[in-house]
Amino acid sequence: MAITVDNLTNNTFEDPSRRAPLITGGLDNEGVTEVVADLAEAPSPPRIWWVLLAVSAALTAMLGGLIMLLIFKGVGVWGNNNPVYWGWPIVNFVFWVGIGHAGTLISAILFLFRQHWRTSINRAAEAMTIFAVVCAGMFPGIHIGRVWVFYWLFPIPSEHLAMWPNFRSPLLWDVFAVSTYFTVSLLFWYMGMVPDLATFRDRSTSKIKKFMYGLFSLGWSGSARHWHRYEVAYTILAALATPLVLSVHTIVSFDFAVSIIPGWHTTIFPPYFVAGAIFSGFAMVVTLLVPMRALFNLKHVITVRHIENMNKIIMVTGMMVGLAYTIEFFIAWYSSNPFELFAFQNRAFGPFWWAYLAMFTCNVFVPQLFWFKKIRTSMIMSVIVGIGVNIGMWFERFVIVMTLNRGFLPSSWSYFRPTWVDIGMFVGSFGLFMFLFLLFCRFLPVIAISEVKGTLAFQKHMALAGGYSEDGDH
Amino acid sequence: MNNEVDNSEQKKLIGVLGQFDDSHTLVHACEALRDSGVKKMDAYTPYPVHGIEKAIGIPRTILPWIVLSIAAGGLCIGLGMQWYTNATTQLLPFWSGYEFRISGKPMFSLPANIPVTFEVIVLSSAFASFFGMLVLNGLPKLANPLHRIPRFKRVTNDKFFLMVDVNDDKFDASQLRNNFSDWGATDVEEVFQDQTDWKLPAFLKTFAVLALVLMLVPPALVFRARGMTYTGTRLHVVPDMDWQVKFKTQTEGPLANNDTTTEFFFQDIRAQFADLPGTVSRSDQSGDSEFFKGIRAGSDLHSSHATPAVLASNQEETPQAETPQTEETATADETAVDEPDWVTTIPSQIKVDRDTVMRGQRQYNIYCAVCHGYSGEGNGLANNRAVALSTSGESAWTEAKSLYDPTVIDQPVGRIYDTITNGRSTMGPYATRIKPEDRWAIVLYVKALQKTRKDAVSKTTEADSDSDKKDSDK
Numbered sequence A: 001m002a003i004t005v006d007n008l009t010n011n012t013f014e015d016p017s018r019r020a021p022l023i024t025g026g027l028d029n030e031g032v033t034e035v036v037a038d039l040a041e042a043p044s045p046p047r048i049w050w051v052l053l054a055v056s057a058a059l060t061a062m063l064g065g066l067i068m069l070l071i072f073k074g075v076g077v078w079g080n081n082n083p084v085y086w087g088w089p090i091v092n093f094v095f096w097v098g099i100g101h102a103g104t105l106i107s108a109i110l111f112l113f114r115q116h117w118r119t120s121i122n123r124a125a126e127a128m129t130i131f132a133v134v135c136a137g138m139f140p141g142i143h144i145g146r147v148w149v150f151y152w153l154f155p156i157p158s159e160h161l162a163m164w165p166n167f168r169s170p171l172l173w174d175v176f177a178v179s180t181y182f183t184v185s186l187l188f189w190y191m192g193m194v195p196d197l198a199t200f201r202d203r204s205t206s207k208i209k210k211f212m213y214g215l216f217s218l219g220w221s222g223s224a225r226h227w228h229r230y231e232v233a234y235t236i237l238a239a240l241a242t243p244l245v246l247s248v249h250t251i252v253s254f255d256f257a258v259s260i261i262p263g264w265h266t267t268i269f270p271p272y273f274v275a276g277a278i279f280s281g282f283a284m285v286v287t288l289l290v291p292m293r294a295l296f297n298l299k300h301v302i303t304v305r306h307i308e309n310m311n312k313i314i315m316v317t318g319m320m321v322g323l324a325y326t327i328e329f330f331i332a333w334y335s336s337n338p339f340e341l342f343a344f345q346n347r348a349f350g351p352f353w354w355a356y357l358a359m360f361t362c363n364v365f366v367p368q369l370f371w372f373k374k375i376r377t378s379m380i381m382s383v384i385v386g387i388g389v390n391i392g393m394w395f396e397r398f399v400i401v402m403t404l405n406r407g408f409l410p411s412s413w414s415y416f417r418p419t420w421v422d423i424g425m426f427v428g429s430f431g432l433f434m435f436l437f438l439l440f441c442r443f444l445p446v447i448a449i450s451e452v453k454g455t456l457a458f459q460k461h462m463a464l465a466g467g468y469s470e471d472g473d474h
Numbered sequence B: 001m002n003n004e005v006d007n008s009e010q011k012k013l014i015g016v017l018g019q020f021d022d023s024h025t026l027v028h029a030c031e032a033l034r035d036s037g038v039k040k041m042d043a044y045t046p047y048p049v050h051g052i053e054k055a056i057g058i059p060r061t062i063l064p065w066i067v068l069s070i071a072a073g074g075l076c077i078g079l080g081m082q083w084y085t086n087a088t089t090q091l092l093p094f095w096s097g098y099e100f101r102i103s104g105k106p107m108f109s110l111p112a113n114i115p116v117t118f119e120v121i122v123l124s125s126a127f128a129s130f131f132g133m134l135v136l137n138g139l140p141k142l143a144n145p146l147h148r149i150p151r152f153k154r155v156t157n158d159k160f161f162l163m164v165d166v167n168d169d170k171f172d173a174s175q176l177r178n179n180f181s182d183w184g185a186t187d188v189e190e191v192f193q194d195q196t197d198w199k200l201p202a203f204l205k206t207f208a209v210l211a212l213v214l215m216l217v218p219p220a221l222v223f224r225a226r227g228m229t230y231t232g233t234r235l236h237v238v239p240d241m242d243w244q245v246k247f248k249t250q251t252e253g254p255l256a257n258n259d260t261t262t263e264f265f266f267q268d269i270r271a272q273f274a275d276l277p278g279t280v281s282r283s284d285q286s287g288d289s290e291f292f293k294g295i296r297a298g299s300d301l302h303s304s305h306a307t308p309a310v311l312a313s314n315q316e317e318t319p320q321a322e323t324p325q326t327e328e329t330a331t332a333d334e335t336a337v338d339e340p341d342w343v344t345t346i347p348s349q350i351k352v353d354r355d356t357v358m359r360g361q362r363q364y365n366i367y368c369a370v371c372h373g374y375s376g377e378g379n380g381l382a383n384n385r386a387v388a389l390s391t392s393g394e395s396a397w398t399e400a401k402s403l404y405d406p407t408v409i410d411q412p413v414g415r416i417y418d419t420i421t422n423g424r425s426t427m428g429p430y431a432t433r434i435k436p437e438d439r440w441a442i443v444l445y446v447k448a449l450q451k452t453r454k455d456a457v458s459k460t461t462e463a464d465s466d467s468d469k470k471d472s473d474k
Helices: A029-041 A047-073 A087-099 A101-112 A116-120 A122-143 A147-153 A170-203 A207-216 A224-257 A269-295 A304-334 A338-349 A353-371 A379-405 A420-443 A449-465 B023-035 B052-056 B063-087 B110-137 B150-156 B173-182 B202-226 B300-304 B307-316 B324-336 B354-372 B381-391 B413-422 B436-459 B461-473
Strands: B012-020 B041-044 B160-165 B187-193
Touching: A029 A170, A029 A420, A029 A449, A047 A122, A047 A420, A087 A101, A087 A122, A087 A224, A087 A269, A087 A379, A087 A420, A101 A116, A101 A122, A101 A170, A101 A224, A101 A269, A116 A122, A116 A304, A116 A449, A122 A147, A122 A170, A122 A269, A122 A420, A170 A207, A170 A224, A170 A449, A170 B110, A170 B150, A224 A269, A224 B041, A224 B052, A224 B063, A224 B110, A269 A304, A269 A379, A304 A338, A304 A353, A304 A379, A338 A353, A338 A379, A353 A379, B012 B023, B012 B173, B023 B041, B023 B052, B023 B160, B023 B173, B041 B052, B063 B110, B150 B160, B173 B187, B354 B381, B354 B436, B413 B436
Parallel strands: none
Antiparallel strands: B012 B160, B012 B187, B041 B160
16 A cells, blocks of 8 residues: 555645645555555445435425426416516526536646646536536526427527527527536546556456446557647636636526626626626535545645635635625716616615625625635535535526516516425425436546546656645644 | 356366466467467456567557548538538438527538537547447357356456467477476466257247247237328327417407306406507508598598508618619509509598697607607708718618608608608518507698798708708707
8 A cells, every 4th residue: 555644644734945745645647546446445435425415406406396397387387477478497507507517627728728736626626517517508508498308599490389499599699608618627527537548447346337337448458659649638628618618608698698687687797697607606616625535535635725725716706706796886886877876776785685684694794704815724614615616606597587677667576486396496406416416426536546546647747846845844 | 047057067268377476477388389479368457467469479450440431430420410400401302401690690500510520520439449349359148168167257357367278280289288387377277168058048939939929919000000000189299389378369268266156367257458548559540541541532542551652762762872863763663563542631530630730749759850850851860870880881771861852742642651650671660659640640730840841941952961961069
């Protein structure tokens, strides 16, 4: 065994003369392999895993039942009403799609910026992205009314319909953006996983595992020629995914911004949605990774420094979002458009004032706690703030959609109330998300093993050059 | 399925494999081998070792160019698809495009087509880089003699390997063994390929033949079905709205309750509701032309439903024709047009008495006064507002006529009745809103109004229009 478990050293120091190590505990290549493979090779996962799996499977089953109810009864089972046509489904859609932004951001943008700390967290974040996009895509998918002709969303020649989608509609852009995003994220995730699946293949002893891992690792042998093309392809994918990740939430914001409705028709929506997406995505990554590193003994690979870095990004994007909220109000006043101003007054002081308050508190004030190093390096506080941010970000979309309840026609003003199906589906989508994530933890490499080894080599190289504190003996 | 075949008794030598414990010695060995003139060699590493491409002499991959060309193709396909489907019709004999005219905007405008084009480019390039990488690498590779070597399993863990191909000009197994040991290899062995397992398992052939036969069944069934007549009910997978849960008109209606006393929802058993009092039926107005159309029975234009006159007058009274000079020509033209034979007296069904005039006044004040004014001078509130807007160029409007206009005074009652029924110029038809007898009552009231002003009008129209202006200014 090459794992030398010494005391978890503090690698969050900022010393210009020495780089802090990203992999602690004196792990070498074999150690990293074993730490990650242990999860999949353990005869039985921890009991908490079974408990969570049972709960999330039950919630997923409930979600399936509610979807069947929706299909048989129609969208009337939701609380969607006349001024608030889109209701909870679009709130949940934007919420999940936003969460799905952190994974590709970590794997693509941080890759292009050569941020080595991404290697420990990118695999789990990408998995989270894919599962979140699955949850997101579900909501508009079942909202279309006649689910059985969902393929009319795509430009498929059909004699029955005899017409094509309207390519100038933001809702169609959304179809293209989200499906492209899902496909590219899946490719990116899978491609990064091929060498690690080969690791699992070479270590597994059972026949089924050997066959399955062998099938999905495509016969990977680690040839230098293969690595060369692999790295070029990975860089190209990262370069493609970077504008893609920014475009997706921009296009999601177009769903709102292109419509001529006070409070929605603003140019600030695309940047503000993208910042919010990164914000909520990182919060979700922190919320998931902190328990995961504790449960599965990954503390030396996902170190305090990784969590701290993510917390810093949460703080920055949180302030961007706060700035956007404030600017929106300023522009509403500055435009002297009474309808625009009313829309924003209605958001903050109208019947949904409580949601606006929850949004503003959770998104703007709560992340400010991260100014204190003690808080942003505390695991418990990271999770609390992460959950807080996700509550806030859900309410952000809730506020944007629900405050349509006071439109141009005062006679149709009303209060939006969700039905039990609305609530059940939202809770169920969390079940689906957790279910997929738990399966991922058990059967797939949760850390990008080969990439971490690359980081380790870099760390060693820098240590030899004298700029790196190898085992963080601080 | 036992992968670990003993190497010592196999058939064909394919190379010599050396194992190294770290990347530095591997890179040095690669350089030394290359210096000694060996060309056909490959290194196998757990992670991409930087600098090894140079040491082995791996040329830069052409993958980026492949991706670029596919991306250019994606650009053309993305734009072409949108142009073809949304901006053309009947360009090809099949899958015709469908022109979407939206708010009078151009059929094809680049800005609205950017999002979808961008997503198509990203999607196609992502596929190109992933599958291009696989194809260039010769993956998936289902069998590789290297994977038969137990030691080689550590290539995906922590060991580094270097293999020289037997086909290399400088290949010499015993000398390579020595060299590898000198360069720091911890182990050297010869790699053999067992050609016996190239044979496909027998069951695969049977399976393939069976699968092929089964695949032919559906097309065979389809062709059979196309060649025969089928008299049963057509298979209808998605019924949509073809069969609705509803009762057709003039059929027997639903039962109010299901017990033995047969009680229908409507008292006359029918599945439709009888006309509500006050609704204007237009379906049985064909009989009495004088009463329903204001045209004398048996006149030439009777059969043409008086539409030519309506159309003709609509064409004349365009907003431009409202200047005083053209008014006269319009009047002159009006007589020239083939007018139907209007009735000149109130039909006999209408009693000409005080009650009818009062009823006419009531209806006039409800429906006509908003534009023509309570006094009939064409100064109703809606008209005044519309005139104000049209003078500032915000909308087009044909002024409501004064009922004391000579052209109106000269009109036979049938013509006035027709104006109310079918409308003229910007005035809409009131046939659906006012019953025929009430329309005649209004005609009567209009005639009564005109009588009150006959003297004033005959003097001068100048003074009249001045006083109109004063009225409207108030």
